[in-house]
Amino acid sequence: MISIPQVPENIARKKVIVYKSRVDAATLKQKAEEMKNELFVKRFSKPKPEDIQVVSVDKHYEPYVLVDAKYRIEYYTKKVYTIEVAEKAKEVKILGESFKPQMIAIPDTEPEQFRKVVRLEGQEWSFYEEKAYFILDKTGHEILPDQVPIAPSEDNPKKILKEFGNKAEKVTISNREILLMAKTKLIKRPPDMDTIDKELFHVTEHAMIYNPVYKITFRNTKNNEEKTVSIDGVTAEIIK
Incomplete structure (x- = not known):
C-alpha cells in the first residue's frame, strides 16, 4: 500500500445538489408504450400489446460524488x-x-x-502542482464525467431528500475514503526534494449530486411475469 504523507489541507464544505426532473408524465407514458412489448419478446413468441400493463412508476434519486482537488508543493533542493x-x-x-x-x-x-x-553549497527553489477532477457512482467506482447529466437544481435539496427518504439512495463510500482517493491521485513529493517551503492539499469542490430516476414496472397479464426499466429523469434515456 502506498504511504501518503500528512500535509496541510484545505477541504471545501460538501455541497448537496438535487437535480430537477425534466421528464413529464406524457414522456414517461410514451417511453413505456415504446418499450413494453420488447421487454417480453421471446425467441418464438411476442405478447399482445393489451397483455402488457404498467404496474407502477416509482421515482428515486441516484447519487454521485464529485470532487475537484489540487496539490501544490514548493520546495528546495540541495545543489553544489x-x-x-x-x-x-x-x-x-x-x-x-x-x-x-x-x-x-x-x-x-x-x-x-x-x-x-x-x-x-546552495539550494534551488522549485514547485510541483497537480489537479484532479473525478466523479464516483454510488458504489465508489470512478466513472466518466459525461455519464452524469447536467440540469437545474432544486432550491431546497435537503427537504427533497428528506421527503423521499430511502428512495434517495446512499453512496457506499465514506468521506474519508473519498478524500483518500483524491490524495492518492495527487500527493507526490518530488524525489529531489530536500526541504519543504510550502505545501497544500486543497479540495476546491466536493458535492453530492442526486439525479432523478424513474423505475417503471411492467407485467405480462398472461403469466404474471414482471420486468422493470429505469429512465433517467433528466435525459429521458433508458438506464437499464
Whole structure:
C-alpha cells in the first residue's frame, strides 16, 4: 500500500445538489408504450400489446460524488556549485565568507591536467502542482464525467431528500475514503526534494449530486411475469 504523507489541507464544505426532473408524465407514458412489448419478446413468441400493463412508476434519486482537488508543493533542493578560479588564487571571498580553492582533475586530458575551483553549497527553489477532477457512482467506482447529466437544481435539496427518504439512495463510500482517493491521485513529493517551503492539499469542490430516476414496472397479464426499466429523469434515456 502506498504511504501518503500528512500535509496541510484545505477541504471545501460538501455541497448537496438535487437535480430537477425534466421528464413529464406524457414522456414517461410514451417511453413505456415504446418499450413494453420488447421487454417480453421471446425467441418464438411476442405478447399482445393489451397483455402488457404498467404496474407502477416509482421515482428515486441516484447519487454521485464529485470532487475537484489540487496539490501544490514548493520546495528546495540541495545543489553544489563548482566555480573555477585563477590558478594563483589562494582564497576566495563570497558575501564575506571565505573559501579555500581545490585542485580537481580535468576529465579526458592526457597527460592529466588540473584546474583550481571552489565549491559552494546552495539550494534551488522549485514547485510541483497537480489537479484532479473525478466523479464516483454510488458504489465508489470512478466513472466518466459525461455519464452524469447536467440540469437545474432544486432550491431546497435537503427537504427533497428528506421527503423521499430511502428512495434517495446512499453512496457506499465514506468521506474519508473519498478524500483518500483524491490524495492518492495527487500527493507526490518530488524525489529531489530536500526541504519543504510550502505545501497544500486543497479540495476546491466536493458535492453530492442526486439525479432523478424513474423505475417503471411492467407485467405480462398472461403469466404474471414482471420486468422493470429505469429512465433517467433528466435525459429521458433508458438506464437499464
